Amino acid sequence: MGRMKTIARRTFLIGSAAIAGGVVFGTYAYKKPIPNPLKASAITPYVLIDAQGITLIAPRAEMGQGVQTTLAALLAEEMDLDWDQVQVMHGPASRAYFNAAVLEEGVPFAPTDESWLAETARGAMHIPARFLGLQITGGSSSTPDAFDKMRAAGAVARVALVQAAARREGLDAAMLKTASGAVVLPDGRKIPYAELAQDAANSDLPEVPPLKPQSEWRLLGTSLPRKDMLGKVTGTAQFTADIRHPGMLFATARSNPGLGAGLASYDATAALALPGVEKVVEVPGGLAVVANSTWAAFKAAELISYDWEPAPYAATSEEMLAQTAASFTPESQDSRNRDDGDVEAALTSGDWSAEYTVPYLAHATMEPMTAGAWLQNGRLQVWAGNQLPTQVLKEAAAITGLEEAAIDVETPLMGGGFGRRAEMDFIKQAIHVAKAMEGRPVLLTWTREEDMTHDAYRPMAMARIKGAVADGKITALDVQLAAPSVMGSQMGRLGMALPGPDATIVQGAWEQPYTFPNYRTTGYRVPAGVPVGSWRSVGASQNAFFHESAVDELAHLAGVDPLELRLSQIDHAPSRKVLEAVAAASNWGSVPAGRARGLAFCLSFGVPTAQVIEVEQGQDGLRMTQAWAAVDVGTALDPSIIEAQVQGGMIFGLSAAIHGEITFEGGQAQQQNFPDYDALRLPYCPPISVAILQNGDKIRGVGEPGTPPAAPALANAIFAATGQRLRSLPLGKVIAFA
Amino acid sequence: MAYTLTVNGESKTLEMPGDTPLLWALRDGLHLTGTKYGCGVAACGACTVHLDGVAVRSCQTALEDAVGTQITTIEGIGTPAALAPIQAAWLEHQVAQCGYCQSGQIMQAASLLAENPTPTDADIDAAMEGNLCRCGTYPRIRAAIHSAAAKMKG
Numbered sequence: 003m004g005r006m007k008t009i010a011r012r013t014f015l016i017g018s019a020a021i022a023g024g025v026v027f028g029t030y031a032y033k034k035p036i037p038n039p040l041k042a043s044a045i046t047p048y049v050l051i052d053a054q055g056i057t058l059i060a061p062r063a064e065m066g067q068g069v070q071t072t073l074a075a076l077l078a079e080e081m082d083l084d085w086d087q088v089q090v091m092h093g094p095a096s097r098a099y100f101n102a103a104v105l106e107e108g109v110p111f112a113p114t115d116e117s118w119l120a121e122t123a124r125g126a127m128h129i130p131a132r133f134l135g136l137q138i139t140g141g142s143s144s145t146p147d148a149f150d151k152m153r154a155a156g157a158v159a160r161v162a163l164v165q166a167a168a169r170r171e172g173l174d175a176a177m178l179k180t181a182s183g184a185v186v187l188p189d190g191r192k193i194p195y196a197e198l199a200q201d202a203a204n205s206d207l208p209e210v211p212p213l214k215p216q217s218e219w220r221l222l223g224t225s226l227p228r229k230d231m232l233g234k235v236t237g238t239a240q241f242t243a244d245i246r247h248p249g250m251l252f253a254t255a256r257s258n259p260g261l262g263a264g265l266a267s268y269d270a271t272a273a274l275a276l277p278g279v280e281k282v283v284e285v286p287g288g289l290a291v292v293a294n295s296t297w298a299a300f301k302a303a304e305l306i307s308y309d310w311e312p313a314p315y316a317a318t319s320e321e322m323l324a325q326t327a328a329s330f331t332p333e334s335q336d337s338r339n340r341d342d343g344d345v346e347a348a349l350t351s352g353d354w355s356a357e358y359t360v361p362y363l364a365h366a367t368m369e370p371m372t373a374g375a376w377l378q379n380g381r382l383q384v385w386a387g388n389q390l391p392t393q394v395l396k397e398a399a400a401i402t403g404l405e406e407a408a409i410d411v412e413t414p415l416m417g418g419g420f421g422r423r424a425e426m427d428f429i430k431q432a433i434h435v436a437k438a439m440e441g442r443p444v445l446l447t448w449t450r451e452e453d454m455t456h457d458a459y460r461p462m463a464m465a466r467i468k469g470a471v472a473d474g475k476i477t478a479l480d481v482q483l484a485a486p487s488v489m490g491s492q493m494g495r496l497g498m499a500l501p502g503p504d505a506t507i508v509q510g511a512w513e514q515p516y517t518f519p520n521y522r523t524t525g526y527r528v529p530a531g532v533p534v535g536s537w538r539s540v541g542a543s544q545n546a547f548f549h550e551s552a553v554d555e556l557a558h559l560a561g562v563d564p565l566e567l568r569l570s571q572i573d574h575a576p577s578r579k580v581l582e583a584v585a586a587a588s589n590w591g592s593v594p595a596g597r598a599r600g601l602a603f604c605l606s607f608g609v610p611t612a613q614v615i616e617v618e619q620g621q622d623g624l625r626m627t628q629a630w631a632a633v634d635v636g637t638a639l640d641p642s643i644i645e646a647q648v649q650g651g652m653i654f655g656l657s658a659a660i661h662g663e664i665t666f667e668g669g670q671a672q673q674q675n676f677p678d679y680d681a682l683r684l685p686y687c688p689p690i691s692v693a694i695l696q697n698g699d700k701i702r703g704v705g706e707p708g709t710p711p712a713a714p715a716l717a718n719a720i721f722a723a724t725g726q727r728l729r730s731l732p733l734g735k736v737i738a739f740a
Numbered sequence: 741m742a743y744t745l746t747v748n749g750e751s752k753t754l755e756m757p758g759d760t761p762l763l764w765a766l767r768d769g770l771h772l773t774g775t776k777y778g779c780g781v782a783a784c785g786a787c788t789v790h791l792d793g794v795a796v797r798s799c800q801t802a803l804e805d806a807v808g809t810q811i812t813t814i815e816g817i818g819t820p821a822a823l824a825p826i827q828a829a830w831l832e833h834q835v836a837q838c839g840y841c842q843s844g845q846i847m848q849a850a851s852l853l854a855e856n857p858t859p860t861d862a863d864i865d866a867a868m869e870g871n872l873c874r875c876g877t878y879p880r881i882r883a884a885i886h887s888a889a890a891k892m893k894g
């Protein structure tokens with residue numbers, strides 16, 4: 003951070019606040035007045051030009067999805083930089099560089115619009131980690147916009163530098179070219195950007211020039227070495243857990259395992275007697291122990307006797323499941339976003355029907371929740387891998403009573419996010435501890451057990467689906483989905499309410515491109531209970547399993563190949579093409595002897611994704627032998643990153659499909675650590691080939707769409723192999739995998 | 741009490757209880773943060789280091805038991821300027837996503853290759869099963885191990 007602070011004071015910085023004046027008006031129509039439109043475009047990164055070269059100050063945190071590499075490539079493309087000429091630096095959350103409050107309104111929605119999409123976009127303005135994950139979005143409408151703006155920032159910077167060179171040399175700007183980070187004069191001389199930066203910054207910035215056509219891209223569309231890779235293979239990459247300062251204290255927290263309930267009383271005598279323990283601090287949810295090492299804090303936390311208040315929700319998974327099953331009522335109806343034809347008339351009581359369920363899931367990021375804070379001399383420094391830095395600012399101000407201007411939030415690399423780091427719980431605890439230990443930097447690390455038992459879980463959910471087939475087609479499909487509201491739970495924790503329905507309850511089911519003549523999707527809202535949150539691909543994570551299992555069942559009922567059925571009842575061209583691509587890659591029609599395959603499809607976050615999983619029944623169990631995926635991202639910016647994200651998303655989905663289950667007893671999550679909440683491990687992971695298509699209308703992000711089809715593809719493969727139809731997850735409860 | 745460890749060829753003294761896991765001695769005592777905490781119960785491999793060249797889980801090794809051994813951490817097998825062959829293979833295959841598990845993956849793989857310079861897929865399965873990656877980098881891990889093996893063979 004040292005370099006950042008010095009730079010901000012004394013060297014030249016083309017901030018997007020300055021650069022992007024034209025960007026805002028050139029590419030974006032804001033619907034509502036923005037106090038200062040120039041500040042509204044900080045979705046563009048900052049370009050820093052100094053003696054050390056050109057640095058993208060990325061306001062987006064890196065969770066592993068490669069977003070900073072792609073942001074740097076967008077900028078470098080338009081600035082005519084070589085790949086090794088651009089570096090990436092994590093931006094400080096906000097204070098020095100943009101006005102967070104203004105930014106929050108810098109989304110294309112009326113301030114009164116508190117829809118899921120609007121709120122998502124607002125959150126995404128800051129750290130688009132989950133929704134604006136990779137290249138650069140998920141379901142948010144701001145994807146193509148961010149894509150344009152990032153390039154526009156680079157293009158404007160390039161023109162400003164060219165104009166500075168033209169003025170200096172007394173030449174017509176039209177005679178100048180740019181290459182490899184320099185302006186090239188007609189006589190071949192080169193002026194490096196660094197020499198022109200001061201001049202460029204002092205003059206009026208030009209309008210956004212036309213962006214390079216795709217045919218002229220040098221960097222975009224190619225697989226670039228990731229900017230974060232060297233640090234990550236040498237152990238030098240700095241995660242929140244790795245922040246160290248002289249005099250640092252180490253802390254851990256214990257919160258009520260009855261999530262949301264308080265601490266009635268406690269006895270910390272034994273803990274305080276442990277060598278190295280400095281203090282026990284009351285924090286939201288429970289207690290934090292502060293010590294001279296994380297290990298001492300962990301041990302001391304074990305020695306405290308806690309008297310927890312009871313959890314404010316049903317005690318057991320069985321009761322929760324009963325609540326879910328009881329929610330398919332008119333009073334609990336949350337949405338009916340699709341109602342094609344006449345499902346009631348088309349279905350009779352004798353038609354096929356099935357019930358599916360999925361359990362709660364933990365995020366289980368590899369780095370447990372960790373945050374650091376340091377309060378001294380009226381200033382607060384926070385370090386936290388998180389997805390909502392401006393919310394961190396708000397919470398920090400509320401806890402400490404400081405002005406937001408006196409607070410710095412740094413977002414180091416995240417050891418996985420998957421939606422978990424949009425939560426504030428652990429960060430608030432660290433700030434409380436810093437307040438109690440004023441003057442000393444504190445790093446608070448949750449144990450794995452604390453992390454797994456104090457999540458904002460992917461909800462338990464249930465589907466009741468009815469369908470009918472005739473002449474080899476699905477003639478009617480009635481999809482009823484019951485889940486608690488993720489957005490309601492999440493926004494509630496941020497002090498906001500969710501008016502209206504929650505689209506995530508039906509996400510991944512209601513918007514599928516099937517043309518069934520009678521086709522209805524109804525969402526039912528299960529009363530709020532256990533805190534639930536966004537988990538990679540959100541509602542699509544369960545709904546694709548429900549929907550695509552049902553489509554597979556009906557295809558078999560109709561006596562039609564599941565691929566043929568989908569191709570005959572999907573007319574959306576990009577979706578058909580991913581199905582065709584995955585069929586071609588897997589040679590769908592000819593399955594090796596002894597093996598069987600399952601297919602699933604889901605359109606999520608705008609990305610049609612089809613997956614095929616091949617299995618083989620062996621002596622020791624069922625083995626996944628191969629897998630194929632095809633995705634359509636509209637425009638593929640970095641094929642290597644896209645491949646990694648699709649593979650990773652699929653593996654994440656398979657981990658949940660085979661192993662993932664959080665159950666509750668006495669209001670407490672029962673699974674504590676990886677031995678009882680395992681994930682797919684290397685020997686069980688099949689080779690996964692990924693086909694990347696570009697037929698979609700817009701550029702799309704691909705951090706999430708790889709996840710939803712994984713579970714149904716596997717369940718459908720199991721049916722093909724064994725004739726056993728599994729309608730509830732995890733599959734590992736029934737099937738032995740080898 | 742004070743213990744002296746040999747870490748990455750250097751002698752380091754630190755003051756911590758002898759039963760402190762080596763993981764926390766490295767991270768909090770010596771500020772060598774490349775070695776990660778993931779589970780604390782030998783179930784994830786994020787904390788893998790070498791003791792006398794053999795991969796061990798540092799969350800399961802007491803500080804006092806590491807005295808007198810040669811401890812190697814991710815920081816000791818190569819540096820950004822001088823990568824170990826295994827790290828170069830990881831770079832070539834662009835393995836890491838979030839990266840948090842990768843120190844442990846690399847240390848585990850390095851130990852496998854030291855023992856078995858030409859591992860089969862089955863050897864890789866056996867050696868790497870204990871190293872969890874929640875981002876799902878397994879296909880590239882496998883490819884990187886094979887390519888490191890091929891390069892080291894020359």
Ligand code: FES
Pocket residue numbers: 776777778779780781782783784785786787788797798799800
């Ligand atoms: S932290 Fe040691 S194996 Fe997980």
Ligand code: FES
Pocket residue numbers: 066368417418836837838839840841842872873874875876877
């Ligand atoms: S790269 Fe994220 S856990 Fe392995």
